[in-house]
Structures are given as structure tokens and as C-alpha cells.
Amino acid sequence: MEIFQTVEAFKDYTKAMKAAGKTIALVPTMGALHAGHIALMEAARKAADVVIASVFVNPTQFGPNEDYEAYPRAFSEDCEKLKQVPVDAVFHPEPAALYPEGYATYVAVEGDITNKLCGAQRPGHFRGVATVVTKLLHLARADKAFFGQKDAQQLIIIKKMTRDLNFDIEIIGCPIVREKDGLAMSSRNAYLNPEERKAATCLSKSIALGESIIKKGLPARELKDRMEKIIKGEPLAKMDYLEIVDLNTLQPVECINDSVLVAMAVHFGKTRLIDNFICEI
Numbered sequence: 070m071e072i073f074q075t076v077e078a079f080k081d082y083t084k085a086m087k088a089a090g091k092t093i094a095l096v097p098t099m100g101a102l103h104a105g106h107i108a109l110m111e112a113a114r115k116a117a118d119v120v121i122a123s124v125f126v127n128p129t130q131f132g133p134n135e136d137y138e139a140y141p142r143a144f145s146e147d148c149e150k151l152k153q154v155p156v157d158a159v160f161h162p163e164p165a166a167l168y169p170e171g172y173a174t175y176v177a178v179e180g181d182i183t184n185k186l187c188g189a190q191r192p193g194h195f196r197g198v199a200t201v202v203t204k205l206l207h208l209a210r211a212d213k214a215f216f217g218q219k220d221a222q223q224l225i226i227i228k229k230m231t232r233d234l235n236f237d238i239e240i241i242g243c244p245i246v247r248e249k250d251g252l253a254m255s256s257r258n259a260y261l262n263p264e265e266r267k268a269a270t271c272l273s274k275s276i277a278l279g280e281s282i283i284k285k286g287l288p289a290r291e292l293k294d295r296m297e298k299i300i301k302g303e304p305l306a307k308m309d310y311l312e313i314v315d316l317n318t319l320q321p322v323e324c325i326n327d328s329v330l331v332a333m334a335v336h337f338g339k340t341r342l343i344d345n346f347i348c349e350i
């Protein structure tokens with residue numbers, strides 16, 4: 070497995086792969102890899118000749134009071150996991166390699182798909198995501214890129230961005246991988262103390278209830294109330310949002326009549342966790 074830290078070496082590698090007629094799949098990550106990330110690598114492995122993982126904690130997607138410094142970093146362990154897949158190459162740049170002195174160009178997807186849900190709580194977050202993903206897709210010369218449904222809004226935004234900018238790339242979403250007790254895997258789960266970790270299962274319990282009762286014609290208010298009751302019943306959980314929105318526009322719906330995204334963000338102490346499910350009608 071080849072590891073690239075500079076933009077130049079990485080570009081030379083992807084150029085050579087394209088010249089050799091290979092198809093390239095990219096899996097962008099921020100590292101501290103878990104089974105959710107590895108499932109994306111495995112899906113990519115089946116879909117392309119060359120699989121590239123990027124491991125980069127992207128400073129531009131963190132707000133000033135967010136956890137950029139504290140975000141878990143475990144590059145040697147990550148490489149061991151990536152070798153097992155196996156992945157062909159890892160791009161692991163320093164922040165200054167992607168954002169050198171004087172860097173000034175950003176990609177912003179506009180409108181409610183970036184302003185609602187996590188975008189409302191984390192101003193500038195999706196601008197940072199769209200910018201780094203654009204750079205990574207471009208440098209990797211990727212034919213396909215794999216993202217988790219766990220970050221549902223991110224996936225919707227990246228699909229929109231690549232369509233709007235006419236990128237010649239296929240964006241593939243993969244299902245949420247969960248711990249045995251239902252908690253969606255996340256690098257941020259490592260922040261939880263044992264009590265918070267236990268309490269955090271209220272997200273997946275609420276999701277499971279939602280999945281079991283959702284049906285065409287159900288008033289969104291009823292679904293929201295029943296799902297929220299589970300979160301509110303957990304004293305350590307502080308609700309950020311729970312919203313039922315149209316899958317394409319992310320506008321709130323009154324009634325389940327079209328495909329919807331049911332998404333939530335909940336704080337446990339300093340840790341903010343997200344979870345969601347999609348109901349396609």
C-alpha cells in the first residue's frame with residue numbers, strides 16, 4: 070500500500086493509474102477508522118481497479134469552537150486496517166499541503182440543503198466539506214467516490230455539487246454500520262464516557278421506533294413526537310434537532326407522502342452525535 074503526503078506525489082500516482090487505463094475509487098475519511106469506514110473501502114474495492122483512501126482531518130469544516138484539535142488521530146492503526154482490505158493507496162496530507170499560505174478558493178453549495186439540519190448548527194461546515202471533497206476528487210482523478218449514509222446531508226450535498234459542477238464521477242452512498250447495541254459507528258464515539266456511551270443508544274432506539282411506525286400518510290408531527298419522546302427520556306441527551314424532511318429538498322414535510330429523510334443530532338456532554346434513516350415512497 071502506497072502512502073502519499075504531498076500533492077505532487079499523489080497527482081503523479083493517480084496520473085499514472087489513469088494512463089494505465091485503471092478505474093479509480095476514492096473513499097474520503099478523517100481517519101480514526103472503524104468498521105463503518107472499512108465497509109466503504111470494501112464497497113470501493115469491488116467497484117474499481119484502484120482504491121484510494123484519504124485520511125485528512127479537514128480544518129475548514131470545523132467551526133472555531135469545535136473539536137478540530139481534539140479530533141482523534143490514529144494514522145498507523147488506520148494504515149494497518151487499510152492494508153487488510155486491501156486499499157492500494159492512502160493520501161494523508163498535512164493541512165498546509167491542501168491549504169497553503171494565501172489559499173483563497175472555496176466551494177459553497179447554496180440553499181436549504183446546506184442551511185438546514187447540521188448546516189443550521191454548524192455554519193460553514195458544508196462549505197469546508199464541499200471544498201475538500203472537490204480537491205480530493207480532483208487530485209485522485211476518481212471515477213467513483215464512496216460516502217456513508219451516516220452523514221446523510223453530506224451525501225445529498227456532494228451528489229448535488231458534483232451534478233451542478235458537471236463532475237464526471239459517480240457518488241455512491243453506503244448503509245450505516247452500527248455497533249451491536251445499535252449505536253451508529255463514529256470516530257466521535259471515543260469521546261463518550263461510559264454513562265454517555267450507554268445513554269447514546271437512545272438515538273438508534275428512536276431510529277428503530279421511527280422505522281417501525283413510518284408509513285405513507287402518517288403525520289410527521291406524530292412520528293417526530295414519538296421519536297423525540299425516546300431522546301427526551303434520556304437525562305444525558307440534549308436534543309439539537311430531530312427533523313423529518315423531503316429527501317431531495319430537505320424541506321420539512323407535514324405528512325409522509327414522498328421519500329423522506331428522518332435525521333437527528335443529539336449532544337451527550339460535549340459530544341454531538343448524528344443518526345438518521347431514509348423512508349423511500
Ligand code: AMP
Pocket residue numbers: 097098099100105106108109215216217218219220243244245246247253254255256
Ligand atoms: P469521517 O471520517 O467521519 O469524515 O467519515 C468518512 C466517511 O465514512 C463518510 O462518508 C461517512 O459518512 C462514513 N461513515 C462514518 N461513519 C459511518 C458508519 N457508521 N457507517 C457507514 N459510513 C460511515
